[in-house]
Amino acid sequence: MAITTQRRKERIDRGINVRTEGIYALMSIKELSYLAAPRLVLIVGLLILPLLLPDMYWKRVITITCIYAFLALSFDFLAHFVGLVSLGGAFFVGIGGYLAAIANTYWGFPPWLTIPFAALVGGAVCTLLLFPCLPLRGVYFAIVSLMYPLFSARVIEALDIFGGTDGIMGIDGFSNHFVEEYAPLGLLLIALFAIRRLVTTDFGLVLRGVKDNDQAIRASGMNVTFYKSVAVYIASTMGCLSGAILVHIYMWSGISLFALDFSILPIAATVIGGSGTLIGPVLGCFILVPISELLRDFGTLRIVFYALILVGFIIFRSEGLMVWGQRKYHQFERWTQI
Amino acid sequence: MDILIYGTINSVALALYALGFAMVYGVSRLPNFAHGALYVLSGFITWTMLNSLGLPYIVSIVLTLIITGIIGAMIYQFVLIRVRGMEISEIIASYAIGLAILEGLRWGGFRGVNYTLPAFIAGSTNIAGISVDYQRLLVVAIGAAVVAVLWLFTHYTRIGLALRGMAQDERAAMMLGIDSDLMAVVAMGFGSMLAALAAILLLPLGNVVVEAGYNVLILAIAVCIVGGLGSWMGAVLAAFLIGFAQILTVVYLGAQYQMVVAIFAIILTLILKPSGIFGQQKELEERV
């Protein structure tokens, strides 16, 4: 009789102090670099990316990627740290974009003013409009937030305001290529690390509490809707910021800012990148958007490939790339006999 | 009177769009965003069999129903089953499959106005002075029959009962020995067949175009939400609600508000009564 040995894979945490939670001291350069390396790779990588790409066109693709990355970040933050699955990315983009366009063309604000204006005021507008839906949860909130951009586009169309279906033209562009490339990247990195920091603060803990058990939050004397609206404000500010940048890049604003793609693509990126990791969705965007551009050469077939790649990712890496990567980084695997 | 007639027709059409979606969601809690794509796909399958293979109409219809059902079941068995329970992944995966089907069809040359299915019975008649073509009347009749058959099916057959059991309480159903995965596959198959049935009934009224896939999906979702997700009878009633609301808007407001009405109905329903008009969830459950 043949002897069959059974094997299984064992996963072992890497034996470095910094892996443990709580209080620790960094013991060596090795451990320091273990911690810092991934972050550095990310920051430096993103910052030199425009320099590595000689082509103007690919630099533009990166800027567009940043726009989607903002949306993915805001989606991940809302979905996994506050428990609001928002499909309203397009709504944020649209509100932010239109506000920037209006501020620029009607009131004559320069871009460095319209973008913060659109982000901050746009966030407030979005929060105000979404406020009645905040008590909803799960799929119900998702669908309502999906309807908002569709509805907004129809309203602008039907009332024929803000240029109607023609949109607003003649918006100022960025004066400087360098600014155009690095402003979105820089802001994205700031937003990314700010959100990462935020979710570990006490305030972030409360937001996670809202997600896990909002009853207990209520019983602790905290207004759940208030915390949700603060979170929505943070997320929609990021979304509006991306919308404002987009409008200035293309010097144009129109109802297609409310297009479904702005809602769907960031979520796809989140699923691919690993939900709940914050960095994952950003990386997901940096994978998906360039792939979509590479596939342009296929003409109409592009969307088919794109969709299939998406399905492939979801099936074979359903946990998300980032979760998988983190596990590989922090643990090693070996085969053991049993 | 014309409002009554065309409102009914519109409502039945909406109900047909929505039934398949409602069935799949009801049984396996899967929001099948490929529903619209299956609808369009079955239209093209019928067209191909009819025109390229030269099969008789009735044979093509039956074959289309079967093929679409199998395709739906396979999509579930090979793809969606892996992301079961992960709501967002389910939506993205099924939407991506739908996208691949639709855009693939477009790439394959199925575009423009050349693709039409013949009406079952050509011609039209007058009802109270309003001319209505036979195909539309047939849609209403068959639509009613489908609802009736579905009701009988879910109340009196083994599979139907099992499906209904799953819809009500998956865990309990599993304890009673119902294979939940198998049932989900079956449900997806039936849901796809319903989409194909809707396509075969409704497409002869117009032509088969890829874009219809997206619209059918949105309308199906609208109907299902207003009716309460997962409630079949709710979906039928909601179809009438939205159907008549749409016709009334066309008559009194203007056709451009048709979609606005559908979307507004969803938002309003969700804010006021998230479980839908006929949903069964308790008030406390969905809000807290």
Next chain:
Amino acid sequence: MNNQPLLEAKEITKAFGGIMALNRVSFTVNAGEILGIIGPNGSGKTTIVNCLTGFIKMTSGHVFFRGRDISKKPPHKIADMGLTRTFQIMRPYYSLPAYKNLVIPLFSPRAKRTGGWRGGGRLGDRNTVGIDILEEIGFERDSYVPYKTASTLPTGYLKRLELARCLALKPEVIICDEIFSGLSMSEIASMVPLIERLQMEGITLIMIEHRLRELFRVANRVMVLNFGEKLIEGHPKEVMADERVKEAYFGSQNMAEVMMHA
């Protein structure tokens, strides 16, 4: 002290559809006392908690806390006034360590206002305050228990964690929804002194209970509910002697339990 009761419920009524879960129940709670509320299954005990704390809107009736009508207030406002509750089904934040669970209530406006457990000004580090509270409630500070993630804690600790969450707010009233249920005898035995100490520290308690023997040991007064109506209210001894109470319990499945414990 004035004569005004701390908490006063006037004719609370709650109907779920056609079913009367509570029918015109009135009672008062004085500062510093422990009121027990008992009754067979389905007699409306948890509904009372939900009504008092605003988690359910009552059909009619009023609740006065320190003389103010709180019956229309949302739950977080009520908690903010110092009327807190525990949940019968414990749902801590499972992925967080036990002491981090307390950071969340310590972040609330009331906790910030009252200055935390040790008192005085705005809180410093909520982590240490959280551990302090856990120690008071019976988590061994120097052991690993406060640092374990909540999902790994046994039921006894989870119940304490629920209490600790209330204590983080420096409450005036804690409504305990079946805090003894699901615990072993020894766990209950260590919980009872804890309850007594809370009372000593001036906290008013309302205890919804199934475990009558332990309840009767700590409660000053007991109210009995049956089918949503108040049956009797009084000293534990009086209540036990009452015929109607016996009937209510004898007629129910809890008969054996009453016989065992009382």
Next chain:
Amino acid sequence: MKTARIKMLVIFVAAVLMMLLPVQTVQAAKPIVLGLPLSTAFLYGWAAERGVKLAVEEINAKGGVDVGGEKRPLAVEVIDTRDLEPGVPVSDALLAVEKLILDKKADFILGGPVRSEAALAAMSLLSKYKKVSILTTGVLTPAYHAQVAKNYDKFKYCFRIHGEAQNLVGEMFANFGELKKKYGFNNLFIIAQDVSHARGAAEVMESVAKKKGWNVTGVEIYPTGATDFSMGLLKAKKTKSEIINIWMDMPESAILLKQWYEMKLPALPFGSTLAAAEQPSFWKATDGQGEYTLCNVVNAGNAPSEATPWTMKFYNAYAKRWGVEPEGLGSSSSYMAVYVLRDAIESAGSLDSDKVVTALEKTDIMGVYGRLRFDPKSHQVIPALDPKDGAVGSILQWQNGKRVVVYPKSIATGEIKLPPWMKK
């Protein structure tokens, strides 16, 4: 299991990359690259693509374009903008235009973007990169050349070689006037698709009609993708409308015509950019139910006629090359745009944008659809009723399964007929 999956993934990625490679082939002579941002899945997209490719093949067969003494061939880069699809943001189409300019190094932009909103949005981009663009399909909004006229220095790179909505309206009213004289028609019902150009045209239509003494019985605007038009048609019937004016470029417009036929509605369907009725295959698709439908196909050459000696030459060459007759808006205009551009480059002697703009402004040739000249202020092709004076439109009617041009009179091959159920 796990490793097998990874292997599969690697193979898949490798396959994708390999498919990408052949695109970057090196060409010997440096061609002039024409970038075509088109929605290739739609009639106006593929019609334009075929028109341009036909012209490019003809020119290359004769040796290419003479740029200051050097013969250079033309090359075509097409990118699918998907801008006619719902749910796709215009920014996606703009990125496609940028890809053509920056990545594909297009020297000129021809054709699209096809949807008016996208074309308007692309104007700023074209002026930013100083790329000369000639619109040849889709975009009908008068706002386009109005923008050029208003802001000439910024948008002078933008040209349009096909007719725009106002021309179409004018041409149609000439026909309406005739119908009024002949049959006493006075009630006009307007149905439009809910997109920028169609709504704009419907509004213009309504106000002009009222001025000219028509009784406008209703204006219905249907969302893109609508599939049931019965209520609008019933309204038209109730109000005794005699002409239904249709502005709809979605394929679902075929449903509208089918419903019209099934209802035997006593009103003449008179469309513009009526996607369904333009195509030769329409007749087959509807089993002849579209008989008597009138449609403005914008420029001559999109339907058979003898506008100029070139018209039928183009028509037959197109049919031979693509196996299908020119189908609708975009076919002849895209074809001509290449020739116009060639002439401009040759007379400018360089590819410099500003020089080519000046040369284009001086364009004056007899093309497929008449004499082609651009208005020097708005860069819109100058329309006319006679092919000797300017670019002519053409309105066709489906008669017996054929597309019969009924207007303008100078090139007409038949007369408007009424369906039997409308004859009094």
